Amino acid sequence: MAVKQYIDAIHDALYEEMQRDERVFVLGEDVGVRGGVFRATVGLYETFGEYRALDFPLTESAIVGVAIGAAAAGMIPVAEIQFADFILPAVNQIISEAAKIRYRSNNEWSSPIVIRAPYGGGIHGGLYHSQSVEALFTHVPGLKVVTPSTPYDAKGMLKASIRDPDPVLFFEHKKLYRLLKEEVPDEDYVVPLGKATIRMDGEDITVISYGYALHLVLEAAQLLSQEGISSHVLDLRTLRPLDNEAILTAAKKTGKVLIVHEDNKVHGIGAEVSALIAEQALFDLDAPIARLAGPEVPAMPFSSVLEREYQLSVDKVAQAMRSLAQF
């Protein structure tokens, strides 16, 4: 057991899966010699050679399309999209192709690929290095969408994604890369996809979140505990498929639900989670379902002032939690 950052956990999962199975390889922009712009693939080129740590031209659609074709021929590709903002040229390959290959071939062919992409803001990345794009994909049957929030989960869920027989979009909040450290086992383990987890047990309000926002929620919950408010915090971890049972159980526990995410609110993850609770647990609720999310503007601006205005904060989250507790 060693104390690791999130980025190291990602690196270790890649390294160990490539050691374990020679079909596994990474491809993307700057993933080879440079070891990735965030250093997630550092050393893979030296250990596994130029084809298994494959530097790719600036062609996101081909990165995903080539991954799909290599998978058809028996490989297990892990494609890196350098920033989630740049995944859009590959959407045709992801939604028209990867998501539908098993279905349209009546289960003859499949697309066991992983697409890793750093997402989220707060790093002065401006409009095009800050976006949360997960909701664009969670609407699509055939895809799995995961957003681990801790180093332990990042490693275990990346391994689970690589071993999964279907296409997985693996979104890594870039602000988490070096923000926190925790004990990560050296031995092999997986964290199953599709399972949410309780991050804090409480009685008064239920807060459902994922990614970087989850850590704001946990900090706010500590503050609120000093005010006598006890929070029950659920980390979704996987956004498609949602862990319906865990969501409903968590909602029923306190009867007051707040959903928090950095992505903007309209048609977002919170909309689906709240609809699920409204459909199946309405009579267990003691307050209207609340959502706290990013604003309805196209993306996060560069100016520090505007970026801060856009972003969630411990204060904003604490205020939303307090309001719900007082309802």
Next chain:
Amino acid sequence: MGELSRHRVLGLSDQQVMDMYRFMVLARMVDERMWLLNRSGKTHFVISCQGQEGAQAGAGLALQPGLDFIFPYYRDLCLMLMLGHTAKTELLSAFGRAEEPNSGGRQMPGHYGDRKLRIFTGSSPVGTQIPHAVGAALAAKMRHESYVSFVSFGEGTSNQGDFHEAANFAGVRKLPVVFFCENNQYAISIPARKELACENVADRAVGYGFEGIAVDGTDPLAVYEAVKHAVDKARAGEGPTLVEAKAYRLVPHSSDDDDRTYRSREEVEAAKQRDSLIRMKNYLTETELWDNEKEESLRKDLLAEINEATTYAEQAANPDPASLSRYVYAEAGDQ
């Protein structure tokens, strides 16, 4: 024999060229049957290979079915028949029946796929299959396997980003892939002169660092020669080739199109005189491999085969409605 022994010079036996012609006629007759079924209201959709049989037959003969990975597009009926599909499989597909091998009735006709034949499943957005072919070729190179990747598409698709992205990467890594452009002169209603500023689609290859070859797509032997060269080169580790077969789409884009709104009947009639079926029949006749009696006998046999396939397909079972939600994700035991 001179000109008359072209197929022997190319290393093809008499039987091989006669088989090639048989597949071209079969494809044409299956295609015509599909239109008949559509116009009589029995099927919902046809997308045609008519005018491209010769190009596909030439290419098909240069491939190793079951070894090479194939990424076809929706006009490749003749190619599919050469690789192992039949009148029956494609008529089942026309009716969307459960046992059709391309998709179990999930996809429109012409959306081919068959895992046991290494034919990857295709879709309707054009060009998406080109990076897939390059990915399979990458896997061949990484594992030192002997298959090549073959991908076909129209000249309209050669404008898509996926073509250029995939061709560029294949060139950079010298991957064993054959890009086969079936230039039928139209992207639905848009003629090639309004789609392409270069004279040949094949000219685009030079920008990606590999060879481009333009051939007469109504001459199956010329297409065979070009594709065989490309396949041999890929198998020898010498990288990709773009082969452009110039042909003509003899019928509307699909059963939902009316080509009288954008091209003259005179133009279509002139193209019919250059039909690869006529050309191949003349070639076989001139080489004394063929005569009217053989032609009649072939067409009679194929008609019987197609009639039987049609009856079978019409009566075959539809997919179970309860199967709608299956295979979105792997089920227990699936890979």
